[in-house]
Amino acid sequence: MADSGVVTVYGNGAIYETTKKSPFSVKVGLAQMLRGGVIMDVVTPEQARIAEEAGACAVMALERVPADIRSQGGVARMSDPQLIKQIKNSVTIPVMAKARIGHFVEAQILEAIGVDYVDESEVLTLADEENHINKHNFRVPFVCGCRNLGEALRRIREGAAMIRTKGEAGTGNVVEAVRHVRSVMGDIRVLRNMDDDEVFTFAKKIAAPYDLVMQTKQLGRLPVVQFAAGGVATPADAALMMQLGCDGVFVGSGVFKSGDPVRRARAIVQAVTNYTDPDVLAEVSCGLGEAMVGINLNDEKVERYANRSE
Amino acid sequence: MVVGVLALQGSFNEHIAVLRRLGVKGVEIKKPEQLDNVSSLIIPGGESTTMAKLAEFHKLFPALREFVKMGKPVWGTCAGLIFLADKAVGQKQGGQELVGGLDCTVHRNFFGSQIQSFEADVSVPELASKEGGPETFRGVFIRAPAILEVGPEVEVLADYPVPSNKVLYSSSTVEIQEVCIFSLIIMVNLLAII
Numbered sequence: 324m325a326d327s328g329v330v331t332v333y334g335n336g337a338i339y340e341t342t343k344k345s346p347f348s349v350k351v352g353l354a355q356m357l358r359g360g361v362i363m364d365v366v367t368p369e370q371a372r373i374a375e376e377a378g379a380c381a382v383m384a385l386e387r388v389p390a391d392i393r394s395q396g397g398v399a400r401m402s403d404p405q406l407i408k409q410i411k412n413s414v415t416i417p418v419m420a421k422a423r424i425g426h427f428v429e430a431q432i433l434e435a436i437g438v439d440y441v442d443e444s445e446v447l448t449l450a451d452e453e454n455h456i457n458k459h460n461f462r463v464p465f466v467c468g469c470r471n472l473g474e475a476l477r478r479i480r481e482g483a484a485m486i487r488t489k490g491e492a493g494t495g496n497v498v499e500a501v502r503h504v505r506s507v508m509g510d511i512r513v514l515r516n517m518d519d520d521e522v523f524t525f526a527k528k529i530a531a532p533y534d535l536v537m538q539t540k541q542l543g544r545l546p547v548v549q550f551a552a553g554g555v556a557t558p559a560d561a562a563l564m565m566q567l568g569c570d571g572v573f574v575g576s577g578v579f580k581s582g583d584p585v586r587r588a589r590a591i592v593q594a595v596t597n598y599t600d601p602d603v604l605a606e607v608s609c610g611l612g613e614a615m616v617g618i619n620l621n622d623e624k625v626e627r628y629a630n631r632s633e
Numbered sequence: 634m635v636v637g638v639l640a641l642q643g644s645f646n647e648h649i650a651v652l653r654r655l656g657v658k659g660v661e662i663k664k665p666e667q668l669d670n671v672s673s674l675i676i677p678g679g680e681s682t683t684m685a686k687l688a689e690f691h692k693l694f695p696a697l698r699e700f701v702k703m704g705k706p707v708w709g710t711c712a713g714l715i716f717l718a719d720k721a722v723g724q725k726q727g728g729q730e731l732v733g734g735l736d737c738t739v740h741r742n743f744f745g746s747q748i749q750s751f752e753a754d755v756s757v758p759e760l761a762s763k764e765g766g767p768e769t770f771r772g773v774f775i776r777a778p779a780i781l782e783v784g785p786e787v788e789v790l791a792d793y794p795v796p797s798n799k800v801l802y803s804s805s806t807v808e809i810q811e812v813c814i815f816s817l818i819i820m821v822n823l824l825a826i827i
Contacts, residue, residue: 345748345750345751346752348752348773349750349751349752349773349775350747352750352773352775353747353750353775353776355644355647355678356643356644356678356679356680356711356712356775356776357643357679357680358642358643358644358645358646358679359640359641359642359643359645359679360642360643360679360680360683372726375682375725376686377686378642378682378683378686378687378690379683380642380643380679380680380683381680411746413726414725415682415723415724415725415741415742416680416682416683416725417680417746417747417776418746434748437745437746437748438746438747439746439747439776440747462748463747463748464747589690592683592686592687593687593690596640596641596642596663596687596691597663
């Protein structure tokens with residue numbers, strides 16, 4: 324199967340490889356290992372250690388968490404590689420880092436210092452308003468954000484090996500993440516019940532490649548691992564995203580902008596493992612101290628990061 | 634026959650799906666008492682650090698050790714292999730708890746970061762002659778562990794030699810020319826073919 328250039332992700336897939344050195348299946352494989360886990364934003368090696376001890380399955384190395392990017396403003400760029408290296412040296416779990424959308428040189432730098440996953444993220448300021456990074460050109464795997472099925476499949480066609488919802492990062496408000504997961508899952512449910520003849524038009528409507536749409540229909544899910552992100556702040560938020568059908572959860576500002584990061588980190592990890600068990604969820608939600616201060620998204624002055632890219 | 638799959642984190646769904654394809658029922662194991670209802674267990678791949686933390690939170694280690702000690706068949710894939718090893722190196726600060734039972738030394742995340750991950754055909758002559766099927770097995774090594782040493786009781790079914798110049802990660806392992814890494818294939822003395 325490996326000779327044909329087609330890799331199996333879930334079921335018999337039709338995602339073609341353009342680089343021989345790091346097959347798509349290896350890129351997707353790491354994401355599969357992260358399933359059922361929590362990926363936490365950290366800004367120092369100490370925070371990375373807290374996340375590791377709490378049971379995070381990976382950390383996202385950043386200079387500023389999204390909540391600070393929101394409040395401080397200015398251009399948000401890739402973090403200092405020195406900081407990412409320090410964080411990488413302090414933990415044994417995979418380390419991810421963010422590159423600006425379309426900024427393939429930031430991604431090259433991140434690949435060179437050996438990060439395990441690159442997040443091409445709308446939380447950072449856009450570098451290219453039209454094009455995303457051609458992720459097939461890299462050996463390092465990428466995760467990208469989406470608001471709906473079409474956007475997810477466009478990113479997968481560009482080479483993303485993992486998808487997350489965009490949500491609204493740095494708000495502590497889960498409403499947008501819920502909207503995006505519901506949209507993806509709802510579209511997949513519609514697609515599954517569709518006659519094969521109707522898929523061509525549906526693919527055109529959601530502006531996604533036909534073969535990936537068909538593959539999604541056959542699998543009944545996205546052909547790569549799908550995490551939730553953007554606004555998850557409590558164990559209940561995390562379990563909600565899992566019950567809605569996500570494979571795992573990113574927690575950005577939610578942990579280290581809260582009153583007791585050590586306990587909250589551990590509680591969110593346990594909530595994701597036991598997301599169908601309300602007794603455990605009740606137990607881990609007790610006495611966590613103050614959650615991060617949330618932002619009400621009805622306020623029009625709040626910038627929507629999710630709308631920065633298509 | 635019901636096979637338990639430790640479902641703390643990682644690719645437990647994929648393991649249950651494969652069992653289903655084989656016509657075997659796989660059940661998720663998250664609590665110690667659930668181990669009483671199964672006769673064999675699979676510990677899947679995932680982040681071993683995370684899985685060990687969750688097993689600790691769920692107080693699973695005593696029950697898992699008991700399960701292994703009773704001689705019931707246990708299969709470890711990747712992180713599961715690390716769980717079953719008697720000794721592990723390359724762990725996080727402070728180490729991590731292991732279940733043990735398989736007499737070997739395993740090196741966590743032996744090859745380095747994700748860009749060093751790879752796929753390779755591993756030759757499995759013994760399995761092919763005993764069980765039939767192809768001579769090679771497609772191995773996927775994603776942030777994979779390596780087995781540095783095995784005890785006399787352990788039968789190695791397949792190995793994948795690693796050129797010493799490829800190993801940049803740890804100086805202590807550079808001398809080892811041939812490492813049998815097989816996380817996906819079975820570590821025999823514990824293992825049962827379903």
